[in-house]
Amino acid sequence: xxxxxxxxxxTKRFPGVVANDDVDLAVERGTVHALLGENxxxxxxxxxxxxxxxxPTSGRVLVDEEVRSFDSPRDAIDAGVGxxxxxxxxxxxxxxTENITLGNEPRKWGGLAVDxxxxxxxxxxxxxxxxxxxxxxxxxxxxxxxxxxxxxxxKALYRGADVLILDEPTAVLTPQEVEELFGVLEELTAQxxxxxxxxxxxxxxxxxxxxxxxxxxxxxxxxVKADETTREDLAELMVGREVLLDVDRPPAETGDVVASVxxxxxxxxxxxxxxxxxxxxxxxxxxxxIAGVDGNGQSELVEALTGLRRPQxxxxxxxxxxVTADSRRQRIEEGMAYIPEDRQExxxxxxxxxxxxxxxxxxxxxxxxxxxxxxxxxxxTHAEAIIDEYDVxxxxxxxxxxxxxxxxxxxxxxxxxxxRDPELVVASHPxxxxxxGSIEFIHERLLELRQQGVAVLLxxxxxxxVQGLSDRLGVIYEGEFIDVVDPDETTEEELGLLMxxxxxxxxxxxxxxxxxxxxxxxxxxGGDRP
Amino acid sequence: MxxxxxxxxxxxxxxxxxxxxxxxxSTAALLLSILVGAVLVLVAGRMTACTPNxxxxxxxxxxxxxxxxxxxxxxxxxxxxxxxxxxxxxxxFSVTLRETTLLIFAGLSVALAFRAGIFNIxxxxxxxxxxxxxxxxxxxxxxLVSGVLGTVVLVPFGILVGAVFGGLxxxxxxxxxxxxxxxxxITTIMLNFIATGVTLYLVSGVFKDPESAANxxxxxxxxxxxxxxxxxxxxxxxxxxxFFGLLAxxxxxxxxxxxxxxxDVRTSxxxxxxxxxxxxDAPRTVVASLTLSGALGGVAGAMYVxxxxxxxxxxxxxxxxxxxxxxILAGNNPLGVGIAALLFGVLKSGTTVVQFATDVPPQLVGVxxxxxxxxxxxxxxxxxxGKRITDTGxxxxxxDGGRPEPAAGSSGTSGxxxxxxxx
Numbered sequence: 001x002x003x004x005x006x007x008x009x010x011t012k013r014f015p016g017v018v019a020n021d022d023v024d025l026a027v028e029r030g031t032v033h034a035l036l037g038e039n040x041x042x043x044x045x046x047x048x049x050x051x052x053x054x055x056p057t058s059g060r061v062l063v064d065e066e067v068r069s070f071d072s073p074r075d076a077i078d079a080g081v082g083x084x085x086x087x088x089x090x091x092x093x094x095x096x097t098e099n100i101t102l103g104n105e106p107r108k109w110g111g112l113a114v115d116x117x118x119x120x121x122x123x124x125x126x127x128x129x130x131x132x133x134x135x136x137x138x139x140x141x142x143x144x145x146x147x148x149x150x151x152x153x154x155k156a157l158y159r160g161a162d163v164l165i166l167d168e169p170t171a172v173l174t175p176q177e178v179e180e181l182f183g184v185l186e187e188l189t190a191q192x193x194x195x196x197x198x199x200x201x202x203x204x205x206x207x208x209x210x211x212x213x214x215x216x217x218x219x220x221x222x223x224v225k226a227d228e229t230t231r232e233d234l235a236e237l238m239v240g241r242e243v244l245l246d247v248d249r250p251p252a253e254t255g256d257v258v259a260s261v262x263x264x265x266x267x268x269x270x271x272x273x274x275x276x277x278x279x280x281x282x283x284x285x286x287x288x289x290i291a292g293v294d295g296n297g298q299s300e301l302v303e304a305l306t307g308l309r310r311p312q313x314x315x316x317x318x319x320x321x322x323v324t325a326d327s328r329r330q331r332i333e334e335g336m337a338y339i340p341e342d343r344q345e346x347x348x349x350x351x352x353x354x355x356x357x358x359x360x361x362x363x364x365x366x367x368x369x370x371x372x373x374x375x376x377x378x379x380x381t382h383a384e385a386i387i388d389e390y391d392v393x394x395x396x397x398x399x400x401x402x403x404x405x406x407x408x409x410x411x412x413x414x415x416x417x418x419x420r421d422p423e424l425v426v427a428s429h430p431x432x433x434x435x436x437g438s439i440e441f442i443h444e445r446l447l448e449l450r451q452q453g454v455a456v457l458l459x460x461x462x463x464x465x466v467q468g469l470s471d472r473l474g475v476i477y478e479g480e481f482i483d484v485v486d487p488d489e490t491t492e493e494e495l496g497l498l499m500x501x502x503x504x505x506x507x508x509x510x511x512x513x514x515x516x517x518x519x520x521x522x523x524x525x526g527g528d529r530p
Numbered sequence: 531m532x533x534x535x536x537x538x539x540x541x542x543x544x545x546x547x548x549x550x551x552x553x554x555x556s557t558a559a560l561l562l563s564i565l566v567g568a569v570l571v572l573v574a575g576r577m578t579a580c581t582p583n584x585x586x587x588x589x590x591x592x593x594x595x596x597x598x599x600x601x602x603x604x605x606x607x608x609x610x611x612x613x614x615x616x617x618x619x620x621x622x623f624s625v626t627l628r629e630t631t632l633l634i635f636a637g638l639s640v641a642l643a644f645r646a647g648i649f650n651i652x653x654x655x656x657x658x659x660x661x662x663x664x665x666x667x668x669x670x671x672x673x674l675v676s677g678v679l680g681t682v683v684l685v686p687f688g689i690l691v692g693a694v695f696g697g698l699x700x701x702x703x704x705x706x707x708x709x710x711x712x713x714x715x716i717t718t719i720m721l722n723f724i725a726t727g728v729t730l731y732l733v734s735g736v737f738k739d740p741e742s743a744a745n746x747x748x749x750x751x752x753x754x755x756x757x758x759x760x761x762x763x764x765x766x767x768x769x770x771x772x773f774f775g776l777l778a779x780x781x782x783x784x785x786x787x788x789x790x791x792x793x794d795v796r797t798s799x800x801x802x803x804x805x806x807x808x809x810x811d812a813p814r815t816v817v818a819s820l821t822l823s824g825a826l827g828g829v830a831g832a833m834y835v836x837x838x839x840x841x842x843x844x845x846x847x848x849x850x851x852x853x854x855x856x857x858i859l860a861g862n863n864p865l866g867v868g869i870a871a872l873l874f875g876v877l878k879s880g881t882t883v884v885q886f887a888t889d890v891p892p893q894l895v896g897v898x899x900x901x902x903x904x905x906x907x908x909x910x911x912x913x914x915x916g917k918r919i920t921d922t923g924x925x926x927x928x929x930d931g932g933r934p935e936p937a938a939g940s941s942g943t944s945g946x947x948x949x950x951x952x953x
Contacts (some may be wrong), residue, residue: 349804
């Protein structure tokens with residue numbers, strides 16, 4: 001079979017980071033190829049290189065076995081490569097036909113007018129050929145998200161795309177629409193089109209793709225055939241298994257329950273259930289880890305706990321009080337520190353300097369000024385202390401946050417939150433995008449806090465991180481805790497299995513009925529190892 | 531480098547311009563606008579007929595309008611001719627300061643809302659409501675106190691009433707935005723119409739001065755108006771009012787930069803997600819900002835009644851809309867609002883001088899004014915656009931994982947690194 005797209009040794013560097021590191025990728029014509037990886041693994045960057053949005057630092061792009069150099073998406077489109085972004089680029093008040101033909105409208109009267117009839121005909125012909133069900137005269141704002149996505153696909157096809165790149169195509173779709181999309185992909189490949197789709201959901205990759213390439217930390221860590229691999233293998237590839245560091249973790253001296261989450265149900269922004277009936281306690285002096293592949297409800301769970309999202313059901317207790325209805329500010333004041341996963345959206349105000357950012361979350365605290373005033377000199381001293389203690393570079397409290405590298409931004413946030421003197425630290429991917437040295441430093445500080453009797457909730461998709469730091473480990477899959485395990489007594493293979501949604505109880509149910517009887521979370525911890 | 535890249539580059543450079551650079555850019559823009567305006571005046575002067583001795587001659591060609599005279603009148607005339615020796619505090623300079631005072635309050639009103647990320651087009655309506663409320667309340671108060679005591683009591687009382695009613699009127703779109711997700715641009719525009727309509731109804735009915743043919747309230751007694759200090763009273767300007775204006779500038783600056791509330795407002799304005807993370811109650815901040823913004827608009831109305839008109843009359847001039855321009859010109863910075871309001875005040879007052887001193891049609895003077903504002907505002911406008919583009923550039927590409935993602939090591943200029951770059 002012919003190779004439709006071949007990326008040969010693509011490296012893409014940004015100031016301070018390598019987004020893609022010598023990535024090879026070969027996509028066969030007429031297949032669906034999934035590009036699988038965690039957030040930040042370099043998937044979108046790689047596809048933006050293919051689509052001409054980025055110029056690779058080194059490496060070659062081959063389309064139809066011919067070396068190409070794309071300066072812009074237009075060049076890519078001319079070479080038959082189309083990309084459908086996650087956020088659709090459609091003009092809402094215009095019709096489906098107008099959107100599809102926009103910029104390439106059939107002309108009449110010597111090019112002076114748009115030939116609407118011909119445009120409509122072309123769209124109808126195209127959607128018939130691929131079995132798409134779209135109304136060419138409907139306004140885009142009136143059709144569903146799934147239909148809008150099909151319009152985007154038609155737009156690419158109309159421009160002569162042979163290779164379609166879909167960036168997280170399922171992120172905005174309902175489960176039914178996802179099924180429809182997969183049907184569309186089948187139809188497209190049946191007619192010789194080539195599909196590359198970016199996803200971080202391994203279930204989808206298994207379901208829809210012929211081949212799967214896994215990216216991690218900007219590197220291709222494996223290309224496999226979908227029918228020759230297992231979900232566990234993929235999960236392991238995605239999160240990695242190399243032990244980065246050997247954390248010296250003294251035994252936990254746990255105290256009282258600091259935070260308690262009971263039967264919490266949380267919906268995501270689309271109103272789809274993201275967390276379904278999750279319960280756990282975090283005690284003083286312990287690290288409770290939550291492991292799982294990204295997008296299985298961790299974000300929503302953490303937001304519900306920290307007060308950024310209201311749970312649909314359930315109860316959240318903090319230091320013995322019911323805080324379910326408390327505002328975010330109340331929870332901060334009660335001693336909840338939170339390292340958010342999206343540091344540039346939430347964790348820092350990008351236009352503020354570090355002094356101003358040191359105040360974020362403490363602006364109403366007495367420590368930085370009485371009676372609603374702000375004591376800037378005190379804030380500045382605080383910022384300088386964080387910069388000094390957490391080795392933030394450049395060591396300049398006047399530096400605008402945006403000018404710092406991601407790792408240094410993260411160190412500053414970690415410092416600010418740890419210095420809050422908290423009772424509970426919620427750390428969401430605290431080391432994402434941070435260099436190895438800083439990772440170790442952050443880990444040490446986390447364990448120090450734990451020694452001081454602070455309760456820590458650690459969410460991470462890095463297996464070695466949650467396993468190495470946690471005293472107890474909850475594995476989340478599709479919004480539910482599959483199991484709560486002792487990380488020291490569980491192998492990576494078992495964790496990979498759990499993260500892929502394979503419930504140990506179910507396996508046991510086949511083998512022995514005894515285990516199912518005592519199949520509670522605790523019992524499962526001890527009872528399921530071979 | 532393609533044209534698109536170059537444009538991006540320029541925008542990025544503008545977005546990162548320092549304060550000094552921005553002042554330099556603004557000054558250059560002002561000079562350039564005068565130059566372009568002068569050419570326009572010359573061209574218009576060629577296309578009009580006039581007698582040879584009325585014409586001026588440049589480069590051996592006769593023109594009916596003299597651009598030097600026009601700009602001389604526009605600027606120096608507005609300042610009351612400080613160079614000619616005949617300067618009087620009660621002259622045109624008073625008019626300039628009078629306009630400046632009103633524009634300071636209108637500009638601050640818009641600027642505060644802008645800083646909170648809210649586009650308050652309703653300053654005009656808030657001003658109208660505040661004006662009528664002030665007139666009615668002060669008329670009532672004037673029956674209780676009089677004389678010097680009357681001035682000392684009634685002027686602050688009038689300002690307070692204007693602020694309260696303007697604030698309440700600003701709170702309406704605030705609540706609608708915070709709790710009903712209603713776009714403030716739409717609601718404030720509509721509330722402008724409602725304010726005009728309702729005040730017209732009231733002032734042509736219950737509050738109408740029976741002695742007057744116009745739709746206006748009974749005139750305020752002299753002691754219930756702003757006292758004239760240093761400057762004569764002929765041009766309806768009071769230094770006291772300007773002093774209040776400067777106080778408001780300093781106060782708003784302090785509020786935004788040195789208080790927790792100001793921090794909440796600024797954070798909400800530039801990064802709502804971060805504000806939420808830091809514990810800011812977003813709906814409450816929206817309501818508070820719009821209330822305060824409305825209060826500043828209401829004070830402008832109170833000033834208009836107690837300093838300029840001495841009564842409330844329908845057809846309040848559009849200071850509220852000028853406030854939008856002033857605020858944008860000032861980059862929504864309270865200190866900048868002072869300077870922008872002065873420039874705008876000069877232009878407004880200078881326009882009348884030009885009309886008296888030359889044959890240049892008022893429309894052309896309007897064009898010159900527009901040119902100056904356009905030129906001075908454009909760099910600032912493009913700066914804001916540049917900020918937005920370089921910002922969203924980084925976010926648009928960072929689509930991985932269904933949520934915007936941190937991009938590492940990306941400054942504004944290289945902001946399109948995308949979210950994937952950080953591991």
